[in-house]
Amino acid sequence: MKQSALNQTQRFSPIKQAQILRNGGESSKIGAKKDLAPILSLTSLIDAFSIIVIYLLVGTQSGGMETDIPSRINLPTAEASSIIEEKTSIVRIEKGRYFVDEQQVSANQLGRKLYELKKASGKEDLPLLVQGDREMNYADLDPILKAGAEAGIQKLKFAVVPNK
Amino acid sequence: MKKELNFEINILPVLDILSVMICFLLLTAVWIQLGSMDVKQAIGDNSASGAKNPPALWATINTDNSVQISLRDIGQKMTLEYRVAASRQGIDWEALNMRLQGLKAQLPELKTAIIRPEAQANYGDVIKMMDQLKQTQISDIGLSPLGT
Numbered sequence: 166m167k168q169s170a171l172n173q174t175q176r177f178s179p180i181k182q183a184q185i186l187r188n189g190g191e192s193s194k195i196g197a198k199k200d201l202a203p204i205l206s207l208t209s210l211i212d213a214f215s216i217i218v219i220y221l222l223v224g225t226q227s228g229g230m231e232t233d234i235p236s237r238i239n240l241p242t243a244e245a246s247s248i249i250e251e252k253t254s255i256v257r258i259e260k261g262r263y264f265v266d267e268q269q270v271s272a273n274q275l276g277r278k279l280y281e282l283k284k285a286s287g288k289e290d291l292p293l294l295v296q297g298d299r300e301m302n303y304a305d306l307d308p309i310l311k312a313g314a315e316a317g318i319q320k321l322k323f324a325v326v327p328n329k
Numbered sequence: 330m331k332k333e334l335n336f337e338i339n340i341l342p343v344l345d346i347l348s349v350m351i352c353f354l355l356l357t358a359v360w361i362q363l364g365s366m367d368v369k370q371a372i373g374d375n376s377a378s379g380a381k382n383p384p385a386l387w388a389t390i391n392t393d394n395s396v397q398i399s400l401r402d403i404g405q406k407m408t409l410e411y412r413v414a415a416s417r418q419g420i421d422w423e424a425l426n427m428r429l430q431g432l433k434a435q436l437p438e439l440k441t442a443i444i445r446p447e448a449q450a451n452y453g454d455v456i457k458m459m460d461q462l463k464q465t466q467i468s469d470i471g472l473s474p475l476g477t
Binding site: 210214215221242244245246279294298300302305307318325326 | 333340343344348350351354355363364365366367368369370390441447448449450451452453455456457459460463464472474475
């Protein structure tokens with residue numbers, strides 16, 4: 166009968182060989198080897214691995230929000246930052262161009278767009294997450310502040326890389 | 330002779346791949362975490378309501394990287410003004426931090442700050458200024474739009 170690769174691996178495994186205990190240090194009877202290696206079910210090992218992977222995936226997210234940041238944007242760093250807990254609308258500034266939830270919007274249409282967002286969400290205190298390059302000028306951020314004030318948005322969050 | 334179609338997968342390489350995946354996920358998870366600096370913007374003008382304004386620190390970031398700090402509504406008639414000169418690298422963060430720590434020690438009730446950057450001020454410096462203020466336990470931070 167054809168042997169499986171797994172059986173062959175088990176048979177010639179050095180770990181398995183090391184786990185064979187001889188009675189009294191030396192074998193009194195030749196061939197009386199006692200196999201103390203417990204039989205490990207690989208299925209349960211894979212189950213345990215999968216649970217660890219899921220646990221780590223959930224645990225390392227810290228309940229924060231995941232966002233895609235283009236590689237051309239270098240976010241500023243900060244020490245006293247807080248975790249973004251809830252999903253928020255994102256306004257991205259790229260070289261004077263504005264993107265609201267990945268949709269490009271001109272500077273003079275920002276106020277109307279943000280007002281529509283707030284109306285659609287139904288939240289009175291809708292937060293807005295601003296992503297901008299650390300090297301840009303404050304003048305590029307100013308239209309968002311003014312548009313936010315027009316739309317009645319009070320909470321602004323500036324995306325940063327935590328520096329701890 | 331009938332050829333057996335069933336075969337067993339060697340699970341050891343699968344476990345190796347899983348272990349490598351765990352390490353990869355652990356290492357990359359650090360890079361996808363995002364933080365935020367929260368700002369609460371005031372909307373409208375409440376000067377007519379007669380409400381007493383809390384003591385506030387106004388920090389102006391000038392184009393030459395100097396920072397003008399003024400304290401308003403601190404219970405005295407006068408407004409205190411300070412200026413932190415720029416260093417060769419830009420804003421003198423060390424001097425600014427010391428000044429903020431000193432002001433907070435003098436006025437523990439100081440919890441509000443407004444940042445007023447000039448148009449050419451660097452966005453990274455504005456965020457760093459917020460960071461410094463938050464570290465000095467000044468939690469309510471506002472950003473002033475240009476031309477106000």
